[in-house]
Amino acid sequence: MYTLFLDTHGSEIIVSLFDGDRLFQKRQESEYSHAKFLCPMIDSLLKENNLTVKNINEIVVINGPGSFTGLRIGLSVAKVMAYSLNIPIKVISTLKACLISDEIDDKKMAVIEDNKGYYICINGLDEKYVEDISSYNDYRVVPEKIDVRKVINYSKNIETVNSHLVRANYVKLIEAEK
Amino acid sequence: MKDVYILAIESSCDETSVSIVKNGRDDIATTVNSQIDVHTLYGGVVPELASRLHLENITLVIDKTLKKANMSVEDMSAIAVTYSPGLLGSLLVGLEAAKALSLVYNKPFIKVNHMMGHIAANNIGRELKYPLVSLVISGGHTDLMYMEKEGSIKYLGRTLDDAVGECFDKVARILDMPYPGGPNVEKCAENGKNVVPMPKLLEDGSLNFSFSGIKSHVNNLVHNAKQRGGSVVKEDVACSFQIAVTDSLVSKTRQAIRETGVKYLSIAGGVAASSFIREKLTKMCEEEGVKVFIPEKKYCTDNATMIGAAAYMLYKNQEFSGLDVNASSQGDL
Numbered sequence: 001m002y003t004l005f006l007d008t009h010g011s012e013i014i015v016s017l018f019d020g021d022r023l024f025q026k027r028q029e030s031e032y033s034h035a036k037f038l039c040p041m042i043d044s045l046l047k048e049n050n051l052t053v054k055n056i057n058e059i060v061v062i063n064g065p066g067s068f069t070g071l072r073i074g075l076s077v078a079k080v081m082a083y084s085l086n087i088p089i090k091v092i093s094t095l096k097a098c099l100i101s102d103e104i105d106d107k108k109m110a111v112i113e114d115n116k117g118y119y120i121c122i123n124g125l126d127e128k129y130v131e132d133i134s135s136y137n138d139y140r141v142v143p144e145k146i147d148v149r150k151v152i153n154y155s156k157n158i159e160t161v162n163s164h165l166v167r168a169n170y171v172k173l174i175e176a177e178k
Numbered sequence: 179m180k181d182v183y184i185l186a187i188e189s190s191c192d193e194t195s196v197s198i199v200k201n202g203r204d205d206i207a208t209t210v211n212s213q214i215d216v217h218t219l220y221g222g223v224v225p226e227l228a229s230r231l232h233l234e235n236i237t238l239v240i241d242k243t244l245k246k247a248n249m250s251v252e253d254m255s256a257i258a259v260t261y262s263p264g265l266l267g268s269l270l271v272g273l274e275a276a277k278a279l280s281l282v283y284n285k286p287f288i289k290v291n292h293m294m295g296h297i298a299a300n301n302i303g304r305e306l307k308y309p310l311v312s313l314v315i316s317g318g319h320t321d322l323m324y325m326e327k328e329g330s331i332k333y334l335g336r337t338l339d340d341a342v343g344e345c346f347d348k349v350a351r352i353l354d355m356p357y358p359g360g361p362n363v364e365k366c367a368e369n370g371k372n373v374v375p376m377p378k379l380l381e382d383g384s385l386n387f388s389f390s391g392i393k394s395h396v397n398n399l400v401h402n403a404k405q406r407g408g409s410v411v412k413e414d415v416a417c418s419f420q421i422a423v424t425d426s427l428v429s430k431t432r433q434a435i436r437e438t439g440v441k442y443l444s445i446a447g448g449v450a451a452s453s454f455i456r457e458k459l460t461k462m463c464e465e466e467g468v469k470v471f472i473p474e475k476k477y478c479t480d481n482a483t484m485i486g487a488a489a490y491m492l493y494k495n496q497e498f499s500g501l502d503v504n505a506s507s508q509g510d511l
Contacts (some may be wrong), residue, residue, distance in 0.1 A: 037502070038274070038499070039281055043501060053281065068267070069267050072267065076236060076270070080275045081236040081282055106289045164241070167234055174227060
């Protein structure tokens with residue numbers, strides 16, 4: 001059985017299938033058109049490996065921070081698939097996924113930049129949104145890269161969420177709420 | 179032909195809706211989750227907030243609808259969804275949810291234009307007759323179209339600026355009434371008199387509309403009264419405004435009926451839920467000897483039943499789409 005992994009937080013879409021040993025994967029650069037690619041990527045990844053949705057027994061999805069629209073595209077697909085296949089779903093933060101994917105275990109932080117500031121996470125603790133990161137110079141910034149094997153293995157320690165309750169990890173409030 | 183069941187999803191604005199429609203006519207089960215209470219706090223729809231709420235609610239609304247119908251997605255002949263026009267972030271949640279269902283259950287996927295959905299609302303529980311003139315009045319549209327037969331569309335006229343529903347919402351705001359404006363203006367107008375002079379709306383012989391002038395006029399009335407330390411009689415302004423706008427809708431639609439010589443008029447869209455506007459347009463149709471089709475009020479405002487009804491027309495012609503369809507904020511029929 002396979003874990004389906006989805007990441008749509010940034011400009012590269014990742015769709016993977018992992019059975020604990022073999023990793024099948026598709027990556028696609030996409031600027032503002034994740035909706036065009038995501039479902040066809042899942043469909044062809046399954047077909048190319050002679051699998052069907054019935055071979056998926058779990059979903060792991062990146063839930064943010066990142067592009068609000070990108071995240072919602074991935075999460076809508078992930079939660080509807082988990083709901084309709086009646087399989088467990090786990091969500092993991094983009095920042096935590098980047099920290100997990102990084103080799104070295106020292107003072108490190110994950111950073112995702114947007115047009116006004118930075119989403120940060122230090123040593124896997126609190127996530128926040130700041131406009132200035134100059135006060136965090138002591139920390140090494142890990143690359144914004146996701147190692148799918150590591151993230152899926154790590155997800156074994158995370159609790160399953162009810163598919164109806166899957167939400168994005170926006171971190172930031174929207175203007176109207178401030 | 180075997181009965182066709184379509185599961186339809188609509189999320190183009192601030193309503194998350196899912197419906198199961200049989201043969202494009204029968205509403206087997208529909209759920210509409212309105213976000214109106216949330217957006218009322220901000221005086222209008224906040225697009226980012228709308229998208230967030232769609233994502234939170236989408237599977238719950240699907241689940242509730244299936245349970246009401248006592249059916250499974252397995253029983254469906256196809257999955258349909260609104261892909262355009264609307265708020266991009268909102269559309270995308272429903273679009274991707276529908277694709278995921280189509281992928282999981284290996285069902286044909288049908289993309290539906292929201293405006294076609296509004297028109298198809300007139301097929302629910304009965305059958306539209308052609309050729310007809312179609313008036314679509316909503317928060318985003320004021321369109322007059324000629325339809326010779328199902329699916330064939332020729333634009334006769336449209337608004338040059340604000341949509342009629344948008345104009346109602348803005349006037350409601352100027353008059354300090356909460357969102358959504360239409361029902362509140364209508365309610366307020368019931369206690370008013372048609373005594374406030376309103377400007378003539380676009381009379382250029384065309385079938386186009388213009389509502390920005392009357393909106394500015396109301397704004398000026400309120401502003402001038404305030405500057406003189408007074409205030410307007412809201413009920414009278416609402417009443418006079420509503421009559422002026424309705425007169426424009428009635429006269430242009432009458433003109434379209436006469437120019438095309440049709441015997442049927444289809445009215446649809448959120449503004450068609452207004453009792454006042456329904457009544458005036460119906461009266462005009464009686465005078466012209468034309469049969470009018472107006473959906474039940476619950477099928478005028480955004481709902482997925484109408485999307486299922488429109489999808490059925492596409493299903494009959496096997497007009498299916500791939501899973502690479504993108505949402506689009508603007509989209510003519």
